Amino acid sequence: xxxxxxxxxxxxxxxxxxHRHLLGLEELSADEITLILDKAEVFKRAILQGHRxxxxxxxxTCVTLFFENSTRTRxxxxxxxxxxxxxxxxxxxxxxxxxxxxxxxxxxxxxxxMGTDVVIVRHRTPGTPHLLAQNLRASVVNAGDGPHEHPTxxxxxxxxxxxxxxxxxxxxxxxxGDIAHSRTARSNIWGLKKLGAHVIVCGxxxxxxxxxxxxxxxxxxxxxxxxxxVDVLNLLRIQFERQYGxxxxxxxxxxxxxxxxxxxxxxxxxxxLILAPGPIxxxxxxxxxxxxxxxxxxxxxxxxxxxVRMAVLWLLSGAARDKR
Amino acid sequence: xxxxxxxxxxxxxxxxxxHRHLLGLEELSADEITLILDKAEVFKRAILQGHRxxxxxxxxTCVTLFFENSTRTRxxxxxxxxxxxxxxxxxxxxxxxxxxxxxxxxxxxxxxxMGTDVVIVRHRTPGTPHLLAQNLRASVVNAGDGPHEHPTxxxxxxxxxxxxxxxxxxxxxxxxGDIAHSRTARSNIWGLKKLGAHVIVCGxxxxxxxxxxxxxxxxxxxxxxxxxxVDVLNLLRIQFERQYGxxxxxxxxxxxxxxxxxxxxxxxxxxxLILAPGPIxxxxxxxxxxxxxxxxxxxxxxxxxxxVRMAVLWLLSGAARDKR
Amino acid sequence: xxxxxxxxxxxxxxxxxxHRHLLGLEELSADEITLILDKAEVFKRAILQGHRxxxxxxxxTCVTLFFENSTRTRxxxxxxxxxxxxxxxxxxxxxxxxxxxxxxxxxxxxxxxMGTDVVIVRHRTPGTPHLLAQNLRASVVNAGDGPHEHPTxxxxxxxxxxxxxxxxxxxxxxxxGDIAHSRTARSNIWGLKKLGAHVIVCGxxxxxxxxxxxxxxxxxxxxxxxxxxVDVLNLLRIQFERQYGxxxxxxxxxxxxxxxxxxxxxxxxxxxLILAPGPIxxxxxxxxxxxxxxxxxxxxxxxxxxxVRMAVLWLLSGAARDKR
Numbered sequence: 006x007x008x009x010x011x012x013x014x015x016x017x018x019x020x021x022x023x024h025r026h027l028l029g030l031e032e033l034s035a036d037e038i039t040l041i042l043d044k045a046e047v048f049k050r051a052i053l054q055g056h057r058x059x060x061x062x063x064x065x066t067c068v069t070l071f072f073e074n075s076t077r078t079r080x081x082x083x084x085x086x087x088x089x090x091x092x093x094x095x096x097x098x099x100x101x102x103x104x105x106x107x108x109x110x111x112x113x114x115x116x117x118x119m120g121t122d123v124v125i126v127r128h129r130t131p132g133t134p135h136l137l138a139q140n141l142r143a144s145v146v147n148a149g150d151g152p153h154e155h156p157t158x159x160x161x162x163x164x165x166x167x168x169x170x171x172x173x174x175x176x177x178x179x180x181x182g183d184i185a186h187s188r189t190a191r192s193n194i195w196g197l198k199k200l201g202a203h204v205i206v207c208g209x210x211x212x213x214x215x216x217x218x219x220x221x222x223x224x225x226x227x228x229x230x231x232x233x234x235v236d237v238l239n240l241l242r243i244q245f246e247r248q249y250g251x252x253x254x255x256x257x258x259x260x261x262x263x264x265x266x267x268x269x270x271x272x273x274x275x276x277x278l279i280l281a282p283g284p285i286x287x288x289x290x291x292x293x294x295x296x297x298x299x300x301x302x303x304x305x306x307x308x309x310x311x312x313v314r315m316a317v318l319w320l321l322s323g324a325a326r327d328k329r
Numbered sequence: 330x331x332x333x334x335x336x337x338x339x340x341x342x343x344x345x346x347x348h349r350h351l352l353g354l355e356e357l358s359a360d361e362i363t364l365i366l367d368k369a370e371v372f373k374r375a376i377l378q379g380h381r382x383x384x385x386x387x388x389x390t391c392v393t394l395f396f397e398n399s400t401r402t403r404x405x406x407x408x409x410x411x412x413x414x415x416x417x418x419x420x421x422x423x424x425x426x427x428x429x430x431x432x433x434x435x436x437x438x439x440x441x442x443m444g445t446d447v448v449i450v451r452h453r454t455p456g457t458p459h460l461l462a463q464n465l466r467a468s469v470v471n472a473g474d475g476p477h478e479h480p481t482x483x484x485x486x487x488x489x490x491x492x493x494x495x496x497x498x499x500x501x502x503x504x505x506g507d508i509a510h511s512r513t514a515r516s517n518i519w520g521l522k523k524l525g526a527h528v529i530v531c532g533x534x535x536x537x538x539x540x541x542x543x544x545x546x547x548x549x550x551x552x553x554x555x556x557x558x559v560d561v562l563n564l565l566r567i568q569f570e571r572q573y574g575x576x577x578x579x580x581x582x583x584x585x586x587x588x589x590x591x592x593x594x595x596x597x598x599x600x601x602l603i604l605a606p607g608p609i610x611x612x613x614x615x616x617x618x619x620x621x622x623x624x625x626x627x628x629x630x631x632x633x634x635x636x637v638r639m640a641v642l643w644l645l646s647g648a649a650r651d652k653r
Numbered sequence: 654x655x656x657x658x659x660x661x662x663x664x665x666x667x668x669x670x671x672h673r674h675l676l677g678l679e680e681l682s683a684d685e686i687t688l689i690l691d692k693a694e695v696f697k698r699a700i701l702q703g704h705r706x707x708x709x710x711x712x713x714t715c716v717t718l719f720f721e722n723s724t725r726t727r728x729x730x731x732x733x734x735x736x737x738x739x740x741x742x743x744x745x746x747x748x749x750x751x752x753x754x755x756x757x758x759x760x761x762x763x764x765x766x767m768g769t770d771v772v773i774v775r776h777r778t779p780g781t782p783h784l785l786a787q788n789l790r791a792s793v794v795n796a797g798d799g800p801h802e803h804p805t806x807x808x809x810x811x812x813x814x815x816x817x818x819x820x821x822x823x824x825x826x827x828x829x830g831d832i833a834h835s836r837t838a839r840s841n842i843w844g845l846k847k848l849g850a851h852v853i854v855c856g857x858x859x860x861x862x863x864x865x866x867x868x869x870x871x872x873x874x875x876x877x878x879x880x881x882x883v884d885v886l887n888l889l890r891i892q893f894e895r896q897y898g899x900x901x902x903x904x905x906x907x908x909x910x911x912x913x914x915x916x917x918x919x920x921x922x923x924x925x926l927i928l929a930p931g932p933i934x935x936x937x938x939x940x941x942x943x944x945x946x947x948x949x950x951x952x953x954x955x956x957x958x959x960x961v962r963m964a965v966l967w968l969l970s971g972a973a974r975d976k977r
Contacts (some may be wrong), residue, residue: 052768055977057740058711064381066408077763082743084714087740092381092411094404107608115401115607118631120376144707226573263367283763284755307766388705390732416735420729431932439725439931442955443732444700571689653703 006167009060013051015044025324026138026145027317029154030169030195038196041316042164045223046318049312052088056077059315062091065322067123068116072098072109072149075127075139077283078158081307082125085314094121109133112239117143122325123318126150142328144321152186157317159192161310162202162280166237166303168309169278174201179231181263182241182290183252185212189241189282194220208263228263232272240265240281240290265291270300280306333384337375339368342647349648350462350469351641353478354519361431362520364641366488366616372643373636376412381526386415389646391447392440396433399451401484401607402472405631409638418445432462433457434450441467446649447642450474466652468645476510481641483516485634486604487524487625490561492633493602498525503555505587505604506565506614507576509536513565513606518544527556536578540567552587556596564589564605564614589615594624604630657708661699663692666971673972674786674793676842677802681880686844689964689973690812696967697960700736707963710739713970715771716764719796720746720757721777725931726796726806730773731883733962742769754905757781758788766789770973771966774798790976792969800834803964807840810928811848813950814885817926822849827879830889830938831900833860837889837930842868853879855912859900861892876911880920888913888929890940904937913939918948928954 010016019040030038051059067086069079079095086093097114115126125146126134131153138145149155167173184190184206197204204222206213217224227233235273243259253259265279279291279301287293296303334340343364354362375383390473391410392401403419410417412557420440437448449470450458455477462469473479491497502521521528528546530537541548549555567583577583589603603615603625611617620627658664667688678686693762699707715734717727727743734741744764761772773794779801786793797803815821826845827902832838832854845852852870854861873879889909901907913927927939928950935941944951 055712055974055976057768061607062377066381068404076744079766080744080764081767082717084740084742088768092408094408096400106610108611109606111611114628115631116404117400118628119635120381120412120632152439180952283759285759286754287756287759304762304766307763308768311767326379329377337747388703390705392728416732420724420728430934432935435931435933435935438952439955440728443725443729443959444705444736444956650703653701653845 013047013056013059015047015061019320021321022320025321026132026140026147027156027321028147028197030116030156030159030192031154033196033199035199035201038160038163038199041160041313042062042167043322044316044319045160045164045309045312046168048315049309052312056089057088059088060090060164060273060321061319062086062089065089065122065285065318066094066120067091067125067318068094068096068121069148070096070113070126072126072128072133073149077098081310082146082148083313085311085318088311089315089318091123091318097213104277110136113137113141117141117282123321140175146317146321148211149188152188152191154192154195155188157310157313158189158194158282159196160313160317161306162189162193162239162282164309164313165280165306168305169302170236170276173197175203176236177203177205177234178237178239179205179207179225179228179235180239180241181207181228183212183243184208184241185214185216185252186205186244187241189239193239194222198222204251205235207231209253209259226250228269232269233274235277236274237278237280238265238273238284240279242282242284243286243289257290260289263288265295267272267292267294270295278302337371337380338634339371340453343644346644346647349645350458350471351480351614351645352458352462352469352471354480354483354523355478355515357520357523359523359525361514362484362487362523363496363643365484365637366491369484369633369636372639373633374604376636381412382414383412384414386413386642386646387450389512389642389649390416390418390444391411391415391449391642392418392445393418393472394420394422394437394440395450396452398625399473401605402451405634406472406638408605409635409642412635413639413642415447415642437461437465441465441570445646447560449512464563466604467548468649469579470645473512476512476515478516478519479512480516480520481634481637482513482606483520484637485630486517486563486606487520488631488633488637488653489604490602490617492629493626494560494600497521499527500559500560501527501529501558502563503529503531503552503559504563504565505552506560507536507567508532508541508565509538509576511570513563517563518546522546529559531538531555533577533583552646553596556593557598559601560598561602561604562597564603564607566608566611567610567613584613588613591616592621594622602626607631661695661704661707663695663709667968670709670971673969674782674795675804675969676786676793676795676884677845678804678807678840678925679802680704680809681844681847681850683847684951686808686811686832686847689808689961689968690815692964692967693808693812693957693960694816696736696963697957699878700868700960702817705736706738707736708738710734710737710970713737713739713770713966713973714742715739715966716744716769717796718744718746718761718764718772718774720776720781721797723797726775729958730794730796730962733959733966736959737963739771739966747945758784760833761789765789773967792973794965794969799835800836800839801834802840802843804840804844805958805961806930807839807844808815808953808961808965809838810887810930811844812957812961813928814926816922816953817950823851824884825853826829826850826885826887827853827855827876827883828889829855829871829876830854831860831861831887832865832899834892835889837887837959842870842885844971846870853883855879857901857907868916876917876921881922883925884922885926885928886921888927888933890930890932891934891937908937911928912937913943915940915942918943918946926950933957952967
């Protein structure tokens with residue numbers, strides 16, 4: 006085992022890591038977040054150098070237990086597991102026994118009893134991963150629990166910022182769009198603030214409440230007003246497929262006020278960094294020229310996503326082995 | 330190869346094993362069932378000790394060909410195959426060419442022609458696995474054919490009984506619930522009787538016919554009456570999702586007469602063993618306190634399921650290699 | 654690496670291979686097609702000898718990006734990838750973010766950014782693979798683009814002809830059935846003509862236009878007329894599930910005029926070879942006695958499909974590595 010770790014410059018398993026689960030960035034310290042990002046960078050470099058099999062988790066079995074569809078997050082986790090030599094099994098809720106009236110805990114316990122070490126769960130109910138963490142011996146990774154948290158998304162966003170800008174502390178990061186329903190927003194806020202960034206949440210008043218100040222962030226209803234002083238823009242997805250009322254009169258109206266386009270780009274700092282968790286709606290959150298321009302790091306986010314998930318699975322594997 | 334087998338204490342491939350397929354427990358002798366269970370115990374121990382890769386079937390490709398949804402049985406087989414180093418491919422009928430009018434035999438022959446050694450089939454028509462066995466050179470495993478047989482489920486139930494009680498012979502085992510539509514019931518009956526157990530089928534008269542006596546089992550319409558003399562209760566799932574008439578007035582009525590609860594538990598032998606093939610309906614076949622209590626072996630059944638399937642795949646691999 | 658290649662007699666990676674993508678047989682030369690077939694034969698032999706893992710692509714990750722359902726083509730590609738040691742991930746469009754308004758290019762770029770080397774794409778719009786090839790650094794394999802091309806199907810058909818007859822040059826090959834909507838027909842035509850075969854397209858006048866002459870093939874509306882002089886019949890699938898008008902009055906009418914049956918078989922050359930890309934409609938394109946008879950090579954086509962895809966993935970892996 007140590008050979009593969011040495012070969013890519015990973016170092017020994019960090020004895021200071023004490024978490025059995027990754028439920029949210031709220032629970033992590035700045036040092037812990039930094040540790041994950043540091044290890045993710047090692048894995049990213051190894052992958053880019055052509056190391057497609059780093060056999061650190063040969064004895065680990067992961068299951069993606071997704072109660073909401075998300076092909077790309079699931080594939081990102083699966084690839085991360087496989088690159089580390091772990092087995093990765095997909096348990097899709099839509100074709101499963103859940104329609105047969107089984108509880109979520111029973112389903113998860115069944116999966117665990119088959120010999121699973123890590124359960125990666127997505128569910129529309131906030132707290133589902135926490136519930137499983139209390140009831141399983143396996144490690145639990147929150148891959149999105151309703152509007153609550155999506156910690157690996159937060160981590161990959163922050164990794165991309167740190168990579169592009171060299172640091173996170175002191176930066177002003179604006180999260181733009183549907184803040185109210187966004188687990189990505191919450192995970193970003195927790196992580197960014199712990200690392201010393203200033204965070205602004207920005208969007209229509211129907212989606213951005215003054216109460217966000219309670220989380221220690223600034224809020225704004227005008228993108229144009231904040232544009233000149235932000236270092237990073239994270240353009241959250243408008244989730245048309247969700248069934249929430251009508252937070253704005255029309256898509257055109259939203260794009261008119263909040264879409265990043267060439268005109269708005271001209272008003273930003275020269276080294277503005279633009280992020281967007283996919284899938285993007287071209288012409289809604291941002292225009293194609295911005296999405297494909299040099300300020301955009303959208304595809305780096307995707308690459309970093311696999312690396313972050315490799316780091317998380319590797320760090321959790323210690324606890325997964327201990328419980329045997 | 331032998332090294333991996335030796336390492337876990339598996340012993341040589343048993344020359345006395347002569348089956349090319351696993352179609353049902355009806356076809357197996359007591360010795361053959363015992364052989365499978367013995368090998369399954371070896372595999373279980375190895376897995377619990379952290380052996381996640383036992384490379385005995387590196388040259389074997391398995392396909393799960395499921396014409397009925399069953400995420401958990403499919404995953405159990407897939408995990409069993411992968412733990413042995415085999416390739417495992419899922420062929421889901423719902424997204425396949427079957428809607429295009431192809432026959433089941435043609436579909437299976439196509440899968441076989443791609444280089445498949447073992448076809449694991451589930452179909453709602455009894456005898457489908459037997460039909461494939463007659464038409465394929467590959468080995469066929471019955472993963473459930475309508476209400477007929479589900480041999481690996483029977484084996485994992487019996488393995489759990491033997492493990493908990495030390496033996497099967499002489500025990501009184503009651504199968505409770507929807508006997509009429511249950512392949513699990515049939516496979517249990519064949520296996521248990523061959524190993525010398527006394528079997529009672531118990532449930533509402535709409536689901537338990539006196540004709541079951543023809544299989545050499547006792548029948549009863551009253552759980553309360555048989556409770557004091559049973560050693561094992563196997564509480565079969567009430568399959569609400571099936572389209573069979575209305576065998577009882579209401580779920581509440583069923584639970585009133587047949588659900589295992591604390592009150593009924595008090596009437597049983599002290600060392601009663603309670604099984605239930607998942608997914609369970611809490612409050613229908615059994616109450617949560619019974620499901621999660623010390624008499625219940627529900628999750629051990631799941632763990633044993635992977636081990637039994639490893640044993641079956643390993644035993645069938647001999648024939649799979651011979652046909653090359 | 655070279656050891657595995659030597660062991661099966663594959664030889665060195667051919668320096669003359671210059672393609673980064675496989676978009677269609679129209680783009681390949683006769684020499685290139687022959688090279689693929691030669692390598693496919695090596696892989697086929699190795700597989701039949703029990704080599705289930707030929708670790709030539711351990712550092713390659715393939716994704717099947719299918720916007721149309723096709724379990725069997727997808728599994729054939731997946732098996733080909735796995736037999737070579739590559740990772741293979743399925744990205745199913747129906748459960749993906751595509752319903753969320755993302756463009757095909759963005760989806761593919763996301764998959765690529767996760768560390769994918771080869772994207773195997775099926776889409777109902779002709780030219781989709783070409784669009785991706787222009788926009789990705791990954792290698793693209795066309796697994797069917799509408800009625801345009803399906804090059805690996807063409808290759809496996811031609812491989813089967815060459816295997817059974819020893820050569821392709823000088824043979825008369827008739828493609829029978831729904832020529833108008835068939836990508837298989839187009840790929841066969843390009844490949845067969847390059848290798849020197851004479852091609853006849855045959856079917857009802859609603860599905861076979863005189864304009865096919867422009868591709869250098871003969872056309873005929875009467876199967877009975879051409880039967881005595883063809884060496885190979887490739888009976889294309891009538892795709893009832895497609896939503897194209899009603900090209901013939903009834904299935905019975907079609908079968909009456911175009912189904913290969915014993916009577917028609919008696920009018921052919923003695924060594925006639927009969928192909929049919931599955932899934933077949935027994936009694937429509939051909940009768941069961943013909944499908945299962947000695948002239949039929951239907952299941953060999955399936956076996957050859959895996960071998961051809963192994964050869965294609967291996968040949969494309971050179972470019973996939975270069976772009977790193």
